[in-house]
Amino acid sequence: ELKVEQNPLFLSMQEGKNYTIYCNYSTTSDRLYWYRQDPGKSLESLFVLLSNGAVKQEGRLMASLDTKARLSTLHITAAVHDLSATYFCAVDMYSGGGADGLTFGKGTHLIIQP
Amino acid sequence: EAGVAQSPRYKIIEKRQSVAFWCNPISGHATLYWYQQILGQGPKLLIQFQNNGVVDDSQLPKDRFSAERLKGVDSTLKIQPAKLEDSAVYLCASSLRGGLADTQYFGPGTRLTVL
Numbered sequence: 001e002l003k004v005e006q007n008p009l010f011l012s013m014q015e016g017k018n019y020t021i022y023c024n025y026s027t028t029s030d031r032l033y034w035y036r037q038d039p040g041k042s043l044e045s046l047f048v049l050l051s052n053g054a055v056k057q058e059g060r061l062m063a064s065l066d067t068k069a070r071l072s073t074l075h076i077t078a079a080v081h082d083l084s085a086t087y088f089c090a091v092d093m094y095s096g097g098g099a100d101g102l103t104f105g106k107g108t109h110l111i112i113q114p
Numbered sequence: 115e116a117g118v119a120q121s122p123r124y125k126i127i128e129k130r131q132s133v134a135f136w137c138n139p140i141s142g143h144a145t146l147y148w149y150q151q152i153l154g155q156g157p158k159l160l161i162q163f164q165n166n167g168v169v170d171d172s173q174l175p176k177d178r179f180s181a182e183r184l185k186g187v188d189s190t191l192k193i194q195p196a197k198l199e200d201s202a203v204y205l206c207a208s209s210l211r212g213g214l215a216d217t218q219y220f221g222p223g224t225r226l227t228v229l
Contacts, residue, residue: 033217035220042205043157043220045218045219100162101173102159104155104158107155
């Protein structure tokens with residue numbers, strides 16, 4: 001059974017600081033996704049990482065994937081209050097074939113304080 | 115482009131009652147997913163459709179949950195009878211092709227409370 005673990009689960013940080021969220025998964029997969037969820041809202045896609053060594057950046061967020069270590073990171077640079085949200089990583093359970101349902105981590109609840 | 119639509123947005127029922135949720139995916143998206151998100155957790159896949167066929171329902175509690183996608187567009191998810199532990203947000207998502215690592219786009223969800 002595929003397991004996806006995120007850490008930390010809760011993070012409070014100050015504006016302007018840098019931090020990294022880690023996502024470990026238990027079985028081989030080369031498809032990893034990052035989503036953002038604001039309170040009471042649905043999930044918004046941030047990044048899709050599809051190969052070992054993949055790196056994607058959007059504004060102050062950068063995601064990377066190391067399939068050999070089964071690890072993805074989401075790095076936040078110079079955090080701003082608007083980035084406060086819950087961030088989920090998710091892994092394709094099948095990594096190929098017709099089924100591509102996602103297994104999600106528990107999420108990292110991020111609060112950025114002025 | 116219109117997103118994934120779901121209704122109702124909120125539903126409160128008593129245990130042992132039945133309930134149904136509706137989803138309309140993004141136009142042209144062949145693949146549709148239903149996820150269950152319990153408070154404080156990440157979403158859990160219940161079922162995946164490719165057009166009007168089921169691709170994966172291995173995590174669907176089939177004794178009480180059922181889903182269909184007639185004509186390969188809209189989908190309904192039903193719970194009968196509901197239990198207290200079914201209280202959750204039910205999210206519908208769609209992707210263009212499925213199986214090819216396309217982005218899954220999520221709807222606003224239906225928040226179900228079972229009393």
